[in-house]
Amino acid sequence: MAGQVADKVALVTGGASGIGQAIAELLAEQGATVVVTDVDELKGPDVVTGIRKAGGGEAIFLHHDVTSEERWAEVVAEIKRRFGRLDVLVSNAGIGIGAPSIVEMSLADWRRQTAINLDGVFLSVKYSLPLMRKGGRGGSIVLMSSLAGLRGSATLAGYSATKGGVRLFAKSVAMECASAGDGIRVNSVHPGIIDTPIWGKIPAGGSASGQNAPIDAQELARMATPLGRAGEAREIAQGVLFLASDASSYMTGAELVIDGGMFAGTAVRRT
Structure with a gap:
């Protein structure tokens, strides 16, 4: 079928819900x-x-723990077996763990978040890039960072550390691919407050605060975002x-910020 990415094979991690689902669709x-x-074997097949x-392009689901190097090798081998190539990698899988203070964040939480948000992105490129290069058609790698990868947050220091790492990892791999002349572009995406299920999994005061009420993304965005609303997954x-x-x-090593104006500054709405 005709379309902006017709005849391309794309891998989307974390595609069972939220932003990943919207991207896959x-x-x-x-x-x-x-x-x-x-990792969600219930929602993934439903997507x-x-x-x-x-009636879109062909789609398949594969169970995938992005922290497992062995599973990464298996997933990419399955893509090669079925389709013979890979043109687009969207490394989207991630989690957010908040804490009221970095001194109250457990090492276990730090390591779990880093394993998914940073190690998983590293493995995605390590195993996908050779297949993309073998196709000889160039390609696009999109790494999901965050507004938290561009600026600090008092309760999300660990999360910001991983997303800031993704930002510079994208730039470095972009330079590697440009130096190799392989035609593969690498860019990062930085969403702001997007109304997805991830907010229901982050306690308002962090896991150590005793405040277990989930964050209301719409209310948070109304107060913090110049455009006055949370974004939608499809907008990302x-x-x-x-x-x-x-x-x-002609874009590589760039940052695509989609945040309703939060990174640009502060606006006072008159309506």
Whole structure:
């Protein structure tokens, strides 16, 4: 079918819900063959079923713990066996663990968050890049960072550390690919407050505060975002589609910030 990413094979990690699901659905809608991976074996297949019913590109689901090097080798081998190539990698899987103070964050939480948000991204590139290069058609790697990867947050120091690492990892791999002349572009995406299920998993005061009420993303965005609302997962997916497509052919090592204006500054709304 025609579309902005027609005839491309794309891998989307963390694709069973939230931003990952929106990305997988939009890439398929625009003609890509999409490999959706996630640890959620209940929702993941449902995403693929929805894509097929919508009449988009082909889609499959693979169970995938992004912290497992062995599983990464298996996932990429399966993509090679089924499709023979990989054109787009969207390394989206991630978690957020808040703490009222860095001194109250456990080493176990620090390591778990780092394993998924940073080690998982490293492994995604390590194992996907050779297959992308073998295809000889260039390609696009999109690494999901965050607004928290561009500026600090008093209760998300560990999360910011991982997302800041993703930002510079993307730039370094972009330079490596440019030096190799392989035609593969690498960019990072930095969402602000997006209304997805991840907010229900982050206690308002952090896990050590005793405040277990989940964060209300819409209320938080109303107070903190110049545009006065939380973003939608599909709005991030639109940015990823742009980076995955040939429309962004002159972009590499860049940061795509989609945050309702939060990084730009403070605005006083008159309505």
